Amino acid sequence: MLTKKVKNRILFLFFIFLLSIFAIFFIIKSLNKNILYFSSPTEIKEREDIPFGKAMRVGGMVKKGSLIINQKNIQFVVTDFENEILISYSGTVPSLFAEEKGVVAEGSLSDKNFFIASRILAKHDENYMPPEIKEIIEKNAK
């Protein structure tokens, strides 16, 4: 039969196994709760199931002449050349943020046409464009 030592070891391994299952489950679950989906203005317009108030990212080009700055915030329109969305943001912007340049905004939708951003990402340089935006623009240019 099994000696005490072997029994202990089996118990120990079983315990470790359970713990890792639990850990992985915990990680995946938190992951699903905290991923940020990236959408283009068109996707926001077309998709029925887009959640309001949940953190997500929107990207596209800052429309020419759409930038308005007042005491509280910065407002601009992001376009993917098919649809547009109005974005409002307060805080400093990255140095590469400008009209007619690519931008990714992180925040949440307040309704289908209005997005409140908590962070503006424009980490790309003048030759580089985030792959997400490049894809959208190439698709719509056709």
Place this chain on the structure above:
Amino acid sequence: MLSNIGISLLVLVLILSFLIIYNASLDLKISSQSVKKNIYKLSLFQITFIILSFFTLIIGFINSDFSLINVYENSHTAKPLFYKIAGTWGNHEGSLLLWVNILVIFSYLFLVFNRNHDKKFRLYTLIFQNILILGFLFFLLLNSNPFNSIYPIPLEGLGLNPILQDPALAIHPPLLYVGFVGCSIYFSAAMASLLSDYGGKLFAQSIKTWVKISWCFQTLGIIVGSIWAYYELGWGGFWFWDPVENASLLPWFAITALMHSLIVLEKRNTLYAWAIILCLLTFILSVTGTFLVRSGILNSVHTFASDPSRGIYILSFLSFMIFSALTIFFKKYKKENYNFNLKSKEIFILANNWFMAFFLVTVLIGMLYPIFLDVLINEKISVGPPFFNIVIIPLVIPFMILMAVGPKFGWIKSKNKIFYKALFLILVAGVINLFIFYFFGKYSLLSNLIFIAAIFLILHSLLDFKNFINNKNKLELPRIISHLGFGLLVFFIGINHQFSLEEDFNLKVGEVKKTSAYVIDFEDISIEEGKNYKAIIGNFKLTNLKNNIVQYLNPEIRIYPNPETLTYEAAIKTKINSDLYLTMSNVSRSEYYNIKFQKKPFMIWIWISALMITFGGFVQLTLKKNEN
């Protein structure tokens, strides 16, 4: 000219690598106890030539020799000398040359400083290290050659990315490179140990110094990067869970686990297989991180101009490394017997390893999940900081408690007295936490637990320090410093997180903004000429509403020519109890300036405690062999 010298030197290093591998494999068959003289000589030549090649590139940058493409693309005659030199490793090709340099330097040092170890083990280590050198040298020569020439020779260079024009560029990359590439030597040593049957205690002794060196440099490099991000990127944070930061954390978790396991291997001669796995894993993760960042798969603040062909080469070399490592490991793996008592130091060190493994898996999943989703179902997502915070922070609580108690346990078996002392200290920590909670502000249950655990670790380490003063047991000191540093780090991050103030608004010149704690008066702007940029300097007068103390903060917008680029320089007033942090930006020359104002308590203490963690490691390195 320089191009030819540089390439010749690299080719010489390449040939020497082959010669070393050849001679070392010949020497393996000879049964004498000492390594042949000519292998030392070849290695000495190799290290000389590779260092010379690095200096050749530096000379190219100093003289602005635009016949080298690399210099043309990354330098400019108007750049200050300091940044010309530091710019050498501020780009992909130059940093890869630094990478190969460190591989060679560690290879040589390991050969010279391990004379009292088994000959076969040393020769195999040398062979594997030279295979790594060859792999990266081929990559350097074929794909990313810093000495490629250009004709006709351009008159002016394209300039260094302004965001990199910072003193930190001089130290941050070299520190990290020593830390990450230094791991290569015990990757090689682990393979050698398997092949030459040189395991257990002696193996632990041969690599532990190298593990500590690379741990210290890695930790320091990450901290310097974090400080740099804090003052340069203008978000006022110091850790963003940016892919590149995650990539640097992965090997750090592995190496920290390894450093602790080696203690068990050395003292109790067990956990050999696990230590080997960690040795292999640390370097593999270092290379993986490099691959992900350089290939452009992950976007981050480190935008190396990316190139898919780089990714393919590194990926194939990486697969080769992993494949050969696994083959050798499973072929040579021998079953070990583990006998651990629950109340022993071994168990606590194992617990440390489990936590490290958990953190590692979490960060790895968070980092790779978006890539998988993109490839599999073409869904674009990103994983934000909340994920990492939610998964990792709760686990830090038991981690810190074990971290405090663990070292007090003896090897093999211990008494219960330790538990009573710990229980008492937890109660004291709870009271201190209650005090903070009551007088300074309310926070969540989770934060309460974190504060209690952190204070407990701090108190415990302080008591240990008191004991150290009494019994002068030097072995304890490095551990006490590092663990105390970690406790303080978590504590101050917690305080900083709970009690930070942040205000975002837009102001015209001359306007005044009243916030809850300060009146911010945007008095005027002035323009100044820097060495190679023009700076628009904002003059802000801040009046503290509580005590009416007036302070001036001067954030800058810098405009660099060729090509015209903007950077925003935050104005930071550091004090012993808090930092004032103010950045301003401007879009399309609007008359409104965007202002971000933050008050961050105990910022400097976060740096101090993080540096303490590293300092513990350096103290350990200074301990002499007989004390160790």
